[in-house]
Amino acid sequence: MAEITAALVKELRERTGEGMMDCKKALTKAGGDIEKAIDDMRASGAIKAAKKAGNVAAEGAISIKDDGKVAVLIEVNSQTDFLALQDDFKAFVNESLEKAFADKLTDAAPLIEAQETSRVNLVAKVGENVNIRRLARVEGDVVGSYLHGNKIGVAVVLKGGSVELARDIAMHVAASNPEFLLPSEVSADAIEREKAVFMSLNEDKIKGKPANIVENMVGGRIKKFLAEASLVEQAFVKNPELTVGALAKQAGAEIVSFTRFAVGEGIEKPVDNFADEVAAQVAAASKQ
Structure with a gap:
């Protein structure tokens, strides 16, 4: 029988998603054979499927x-x-x-x-x-998509143009992750937040300057922010001399919409500290 080490338990836990003690029991039952332990755990998996729903x-x-x-x-x-x-x-x-x-x-x-x-x-x-x-x-009239590995997917809808153009723009969206399609879609709240951030970060530069100079500085930053945040104003990744909007216009197309999915965005991931879990299990065992 192979020694049931902490490293072996950790590996089984990572591969199965089961608790540490369950993994240790499965390894002990399997004589330290991790593959057999996995097979045994999968054999009883139907019973545990409901429990997994909370993970x-x-x-x-x-x-x-x-x-x-x-x-x-x-x-x-x-x-x-x-x-x-x-x-x-x-x-x-x-x-x-x-x-x-x-x-x-x-x-x-x-x-x-x-x-x-x-x-x-x-x-x-x-x-x-x-x-x-x-x-x-x-x-829509023309739809193209781009999948980056299995982690980021984008679909772009055009009026006019070609599927190839839509795919090129989708690739750009995957890489640059614009928040909006057009500058006009950027909310007033987003602009105000950007102004506040700029003022805070440049407090020393702004201090003592005339109001019109400060206004010009803020206006320049907001113009840059709108270009960074909106798809049509971004420099095209394949040709930075063109904006994405200009690229579409050259091809006689209009960008209608884009949809971008990235795996796990917005999901709060728990911090998993294996050492802390081991310590907690040992402490609980010592009280029994």
Whole structure:
């Protein structure tokens, strides 16, 4: 029987998402064979699938399907990036995307309901939580998309132009992450916050200067902020001498909208301190 070391327990815990003591028990039962321990834990996974639903799933994958007129983007989350690279997870993501596209779904709720049995079966098999988080469907005259690995996905809708142009702009959006399409869409609150930040950071430079000079300085910063925040004013990543808006105009196109998904954005990820957990388990055991 192999020695059940803390490193072995930690590895099993990372690969399965189970608690430390459960991993130690599984390893002891499996004689220290981590692969057998995983198989044994998966064999009883159906019983634990409900428990996994409470685990935070903040990794995962973005997937996109488009036909030049319509694009569907979905985000499916897992607890670990390792699982997002496995065939079982990829198959579930693809199955979910195909259904969403075929059924013309515009919201994640019906997809989540339709895929629940498949999701539970996957959770039972792989030993960690999996969730369909969100879905977007866009359509228009011309639609192009870009997927950066499995982490960032973008769909762009154009009026006029070509699918290739839409894909180029989608690639730019993936890289530059604009907040808005047009400068006019930037909210007054966002502009006021930017002004306040600028004034705070440049307090020494501004101090004692005439009001009109300060106004010009602030105006310059806001102009730069609008260019950085809005897609049409950003310098195109493939040709910085052109703005994205000018690129579209040269091709006789107008950018109607963009949709950008990045894995896990907005999900609060718990800080997992293995050393603290070990200490807590040891302390609890010593009191028994």
